[in-house]
Structure formats: C-alpha cells, structure tokens
Amino acid sequence: MRFLFKLRAAGECRLLTVNSRNSSSAAEAVSTLAFVPASAPLDTIELEDLQDFVSRSKRLFVITGAGVSTESGIPDYRSEGVGLYARTERRPIQHTDFLKSAKARQRYWARNFVGWPQFSSHHPNRAHLALSNWERLGKLHWLVTQNVDALHSKAGHQRVTELHGCAHRVVCLGCGTLTARSELQHRFISLNPGWSQEAGGVAPDGDVFLTDEQVQHFRVPGCEGCGAVLKPDVTFFGDTVDKDKVRHVHERLAEADALLVAGSSLQVYSGYRFLLAAHEKKLPIAIVNIGLTRAEHMAWVRLSARCGEVLPCILPLSQRYC
Structure with a gap:
C-alpha cells in the first residue's frame, strides 16, 4: 500500500510538472526546455531516498550549478548535445584577455x-x-550558486552566496564602485545611437556571438566616477574566487549537517572544493544532476533527473510546488 502511494505521488509530480507551467503557450514551454539534456523517467525509489535525505537534515547546505537554470531557458556549458560547448565553437572570455x-x-x-x-x-x-x-521553512541553511544569472535572488533567497558573482552588477576596476547592469545598458544606448545587432543565442553569462567587424564601432564607457575600466561583477574563466567569499562559504558549510548538489557536474574546482570539504567531514551528500559529475564516489543519494522535476516533490506534500 505504501509503495502504491509513492507511485501515485511521484506520478502526480510528473503530471503537474507539465501541466502547471507558467508559460503562455506550449511552444514557449518547449523552448524553455531546449537546453535541458534528456533524462530517464523519475525513479520513485530514488525520489524516496532523496526525501529521506532531506527530511533527516536540519541544516541543509545546497550547491547549485547551471543545470538548475537550464529549465529557465539559459544554456549551460558542458551538457552533452545541448550545452554551449556541444552546439558551438564559442568559448567564454578569459580574465587576462x-x-x-x-x-x-x-x-x-x-x-x-x-x-x-x-x-x-x-x-x-x-x-x-x-x-x-x-x-522559508527553515530547512535550507545556506545556498551557494555557481550561476551568475540572479535567478535565486529573483526567487526570494536571502541565505545565498553567488560564488562566481552576478551578471546583473558591474564593478569599476579602478575605484571598486558597484552599479546595476541595467544602468550601464542605458549608457551603452546613449553612446551608440542606432547601433543594433541581432542576438544569435545567449550564453550562460549573457554573451552572444558577433564578429569583430560587427563590433568595431561599438563604444564602451568607463566608470562615471573615475573613468576606469568597467567589468561585470563575475569571476571570468582564468580568474579566482575572492578568498573572503570562499572562507565565508566554508564557515556556512561547517554549520551544516548535509550537502545537496543540484544541477552541477562540479567540473570547476571553485565549487568542487566544498564537496571535498564535506566528504572529509563525512557529511551525507546527495546529487541531483543529469549526467556524470566529479563527485559520483561521494554521493549517498544520486538522481539523474531534472531539478525542476525533482526538487518540488520533496518535503511534505502540502508544502510541495508540484
């Protein structure tokens, strides 16, 4: 009888995952999942294992990666077939460049x-x-995201560290002033009246592909305060994460009693280091990610499924989003 209930509950989650989308049309729903790798149907036993894992934790530490945001229509870098590296020759800008x-x-x-x-x-x-x-329920102690898309903040998170920064902020490399990226957009428009190009697919960091010829007349402003170079407040490839930020995350991890990875292959060391620390402390680790990760040998619970399909089905049914 209990097993039948689990099947029904999991089935409801799958059904409502499709029917409760806030998309304005079926076409929009399909396009939203265009960057999500294929995965097997949700396994009810694995779902129960994750439910037990989360239920036992009192101070859950969560690490998220690009696989959490692919269902919002933002591609990741490495997913087989649908990631940016698989679809194009484009590579993100290097810090030194x-x-x-x-x-x-x-x-x-x-x-x-x-x-x-x-x-x-x-x-x-x-x-x-x-x-x-x-x-909000007091289950999640701290969340660390490797994404720069601000979607966790848009969802209402307060206890969050943006490990690689946020593309919605701009920093001056001279005086350190932070400004909103939206403000810089207005300055770009003022400096480049009539300048426009067609976006050919946006990368995980907001970049699109344009040729050198297309951009040769584009004008870039400096800091309004000191005139120095402006940069997105993100950690570019080849750069390192701020030491104080890393120390803060380790302090929050030390307070946790379990760790959940959602939507990350953990190929980048800046996030993987926290798995190493958790494993050394013998914290229980669960992973929800489509495709292999760098920490398969550390996982107590492992689901290869969409985060948007799995996570809403965890916690008491009355509090679920599914």
Missing part, C-alpha cells in the same frame, strides 16, 4: 549589450522556487 585588451573588452561588451535584454528577462523556474521554499 579582458584586462589586457581594449579590443577584447569592446567585443565582450558589444556582445553583452546585445544579449542583455534576453538574458535579464529570464525567470526562476520550479527548482529555484522549491529551494526558496525550503529556505
């Missing part, structure tokens, strides 16, 4: 300018909302 080359900065900001309206318009999906609900 941005710092050393005015041409590289011009190219980056022109592409970012074109991609910003689409990138900034994405909304949290059911995975973000479920995790935010866990925080």
